[in-house]
Amino acid sequence: MTMLNIIFKTFKQTWKSLLVYALVFLAYGWMIVAIFPSMQKALADMGDFYSQMPEGFFEAFGANSMDLSNFNTFISLEYLGIILPFVMIAFVVGFITRHITKEIETGTMELLLSKPITRSQVILSKLVVVLIESAILIAITVGSIILFTQVYNIEITNLGFVYFGLSAFAYFVAIIGVTFFFSVMFRDRGKAIAASVGVLVGMYAINIVTNLKESLEKIDYISFWHYYQPQEIIENVKIFWLPDILVLVAVGVVMFSAAFLIFKKRDL
Numbered sequence: 001m002t003m004l005n006i007i008f009k010t011f012k013q014t015w016k017s018l019l020v021y022a023l024v025f026l027a028y029g030w031m032i033v034a035i036f037p038s039m040q041k042a043l044a045d046m047g048d049f050y051s052q053m054p055e056g057f058f059e060a061f062g063a064n065s066m067d068l069s070n071f072n073t074f075i076s077l078e079y080l081g082i083i084l085p086f087v088m089i090a091f092v093v094g095f096i097t098r099h100i101t102k103e104i105e106t107g108t109m110e111l112l113l114s115k116p117i118t119r120s121q122v123i124l125s126k127l128v129v130v131l132i133e134s135a136i137l138i139a140i141t142v143g144s145i146i147l148f149t150q151v152y153n154i155e156i157t158n159l160g161f162v163y164f165g166l167s168a169f170a171y172f173v174a175i176i177g178v179t180f181f182f183s184v185m186f187r188d189r190g191k192a193i194a195a196s197v198g199v200l201v202g203m204y205a206i207n208i209v210t211n212l213k214e215s216l217e218k219i220d221y222i223s224f225w226h227y228y229q230p231q232e233i234i235e236n237v238k239i240f241w242l243p244d245i246l247v248l249v250a251v252g253v254v255m256f257s258a259a260f261l262i263f264k265k266r267d268l
Contacts, residue, residue, distance in 0.1 A: 006117070006125035010099060018133050021091055022140050025084075029144035032079050037152055040069050071154050072234050075145065080164065080230035084141060088172055091137065092130065093179050093196045099126050100183040100263075101192040110268045119264050127180070127256065134172045138165050160234035170248040171228045175200060177255030184263040200224070224248065 068074050100123070103109040113119060142165040149156045182195040207225035210218075220226045227244040 002117070003121045003125045003128075006112075006122060007128055010126060010129045013099075014095065014129070014133065017091075017094075018136065021087070021137055024087070025137060025141050026144050028079065028083070029141060030148050032075065033145060033148035033152055033154065036071055036074055036154060071149070071156060072160075072231050076231040076234070080141075080168075084168070085171070085225075085228065088134065088137065089175060089197070089200055092134065092172060092175050093193055095130050095133070096126070096176065096179045096183050097189045097192045097196070099129075100180065101186055101189040104184075104268055105187055105189055113268070120260070123180070123184075123260055123263050127176070130176055131173070134176065135169055138168050138172070141165070141168075157234065160236075164230055164233045167228065167233050167245055167248075168230075170245040170252075171224060173252035174224050174248040174255070175252075177252035177259070180259035181255045181262075184259045184266065224251070 068077065100109075103112070109122070112122060142161050146156070146158055146161055178199060179192075179196045182199075183192045186192040186195065203223040204225055206223045207220055210220035210223075210226075227248050229244075
């Protein structure tokens, strides 16, 4: 058995769930873009209400403006800043804990390793598949927004959304690394899920608190959400967000490397 065999086998096991997620992203993207033109005036009229919100409130949810009649603000708040990351977290955590922790827990991993294949090949195969599937879902998200804004005559900067897609992928590389780490640490899938989700939700809570309380803003650097700012990325197309992308990718690489070393040595 080779890495390629495991990759194809894993794709075969996961293509249905990937298709469901893809259709959900496509449908939600269509819906959120389609309703914007009819809501734009009402949202503009509510500007005074939103201006009463605490400073930093919108930033905590991925937007840097209180003007919901601006499409970039609207899509950031209603989709890219909250819905997309949490649904993708569910996808990533579900995928990795299923194909690592659950296989350890049920003895499937031990059976797989009884064949002529190494632990390194197994975990790298799982990594390849989850990276490809995550990239597919992000591409569908960005592509559907660009497509449907053209259909509904909404002006956007396409390059800004492409940059956002790159930033979002880097964000999920970090999440993938963290989830792999906890997935190899535990023999119980429930504990691996709880640890992964607990850390990621904790980071989200830190991001909210630090955006609302300026005196704590330096703590925000430990949160992945600090490096994931959809509206800023979409609107500032002259800036390539390389430092933030590098931080997220570096965290993902370090966490996966730790998981890789643990997995190679741990008892199954």
